[in-house]
Structures are given as C-alpha cells and as structure tokens.
Amino acid sequence: MYGFWLFIHLSGLCVWLGSLVAVGILLSAMKKQIHSADVGALVKKTVRTFNFLTHPSAFLVLISGVLMLLQMGLGSDKPFWMIYMERVGGMVILLFIIVISIMGRRLVKRISGGGVQSASSSISSYVTGLAVSSALVFSIIFVVSGKY
Template sequence: MFGLMLFLHFAGLAAWFGALLAAAVTLSVGGKQAGSPELRAAGVRLIRVFQGIGHTGAVALLVSGVVMIISMDLGKNKPLWLEVMEKGGGTVILLALVVLGMMGSRLMKRLAEGRQSGVRPSRYVAAVSVFLVLIASVMLVVSIKI
C-alpha cells in the first residue's frame, strides 16, 4: 500500500510541476500576441488542459501524502523535513489550487469574451512562477532531509 501511495505521490508531483511549467512557458511565449482570435482560443484550451492535468496531479499529491503520513504513525517525533513536507507542501498545494483555479478561470473568461484590455496572461504566468519556486523549495528541503 505504501509503495502505491509513493508512486502516486511522485506521479502527482511530476504531473503538477510539469503542467505548471508547461503553462508558464507556453503562455509567456504566446501571451505577447494575444490579439488574434485563434491565439485566444488556443489560450483557453491550453489553460483548461493544463489546469486539468495540474489540479489532478496536485490532488493526487495531497491525498497520497496524507495517506502516507498517517500510515507512518510517527506522532510528534517527526523530523524537520517531514514537517516541512507535511505543512509547507500541503499549504502550497491548497493555495495553488485555489489561487490558480480562480486566476485561470478569470483569464479563460476574458480570453473567451475577446476583450482587448487586460487579456495579457502575465499575472497568471507570474503566479504560476511563484508556485513553481515554492514547490521547488519544498522539494529541496525534503530532498536534502534537513
């Protein structure tokens, strides 16, 4: 059971991190030419697909992490890296789901309506980039096991 949860944990992390990274790179490159209807439609599809993959990966990461921590049954004797992964990682996941979900749906709505003002996805790309740095920070602390 623990092995399956560990696999889901790493698969969820890869899907989430990869979807966020791909969305940030693709939107930053294509965001400069957001005026054409084809690019706006592609932007809506891109955000929808990457949010679907990313949110699914984040939920899998969160659920598998909770199951693994409960099954370890360490009580209050957890090392610092496990505390960071549990509290910091869980907080980053929940914040990312809420913030990026709201910002992504707002951006998709603006792109679908074809508004010319405020359509640039730079704020969304900046928020995605912040979450990528936070995810990488948690991964660094966990991987060096402080």
C-alpha cells in the first residue's frame, strides 16, 4: 500500500507542478492580447480547467503524504527534509488552494466585466501567484532530493 501512496504522491506532484508552470507561461503570453474577446474567453477557460486539475492534484499530494507518514510511524524521530516537506509542504498546499482559488475567481470576474486594464493587472497578479507557488514547490523538491 505504501508504494501505491508514493505513486499517488509523485503523480499528483507531477500534474500540480506541471500545470502550474504551463499555465503561468500560457497566461503570460495571452496577457498581451487580452483586449480580444476570444483571448478573454480562452483565459477564462484556461483558469477554470486549471482549477479543476490543479487543486485536486495538490490535495492528493497532501493526503498521500499524510497517509505515508502514518504508515511509517516515525513519531518525532524524523530527518530535517521530512519535517520540511511535511510542514512547509503542507502549508504551501493549503495556502495555494485557498489563495489561487480566490485570485482565479477574481480574474474570471474582471474579464467578464470587460475592463482590459483591470483584467491585465489581474492576470499579472495571478501569474505572480503561480510563480511564487512553483518556486516554493521547487524549494521543497530541492531539500527532499538532497535529503538534508
């Protein structure tokens, strides 16, 4: 069973981080053409699809991590990399789900409102949120890879 949860953990991580990076790059490119109604509709569709894909995969990373920890039964005798992954990783996942959901909803609302300027600045904040989240996830992968 442990192997199965590790598979879910790593697969969830692949989908989560992959979609974070891909959508960040796509939205940055679309921002320049946001005055077009077609591009506005495409941005809305991208954000909705992204939300549908990324939040469940981030949640799976968290749940599978907790289940593996329970199976390992290490108690307080854990190496630093594992404490870092558990605490910082858990916090990043929860914050990510809350903050990116709120920002995504605001972005969709602003595009529907029709204001090019506000839609464009909302895309910039959203992309910044995605970049910060990716950087935090990469920092966790770095610590876990080195088993510091």
